[in-house]
Amino acid sequence: MTVLVQENDPTTAVLPSQLMDLLVCPVDKQDLRLHGHELVCTSCGRHYPIEDGIPNMLVEDAG
Numbered sequence: 001m002t003v004l005v006q007e008n009d010p011t012t013a014v015l016p017s018q019l020m021d022l023l024v025c026p027v028d029k030q031d032l033r034l035h036g037h038e039l040v041c042t043s044c045g046r047h048y049p050i051e052d053g054i055p056n057m058l059v060e061d062a063g
């Protein structure tokens, strides 16, 4: 899996914080937090993979 990274700033390598602020869980509209290369819902715990810097928010693919 290839992820574009800003090598000098790993905290924003996966997603910019502005984008994180806009994203919510599509199931329950709760906040997501970044866990590795996935977004994890703080409420229901679903995982949403980030593929090439784009969050995959399809509920069908959430684990």
Ligand SMILES: [Zn+2]
Pocket (backbone or CB within 6 Å): 025, 026, 027, 028, 029, 030, 041, 042, 043, 044, 045, 046
């Ligand atoms: Zn959720």
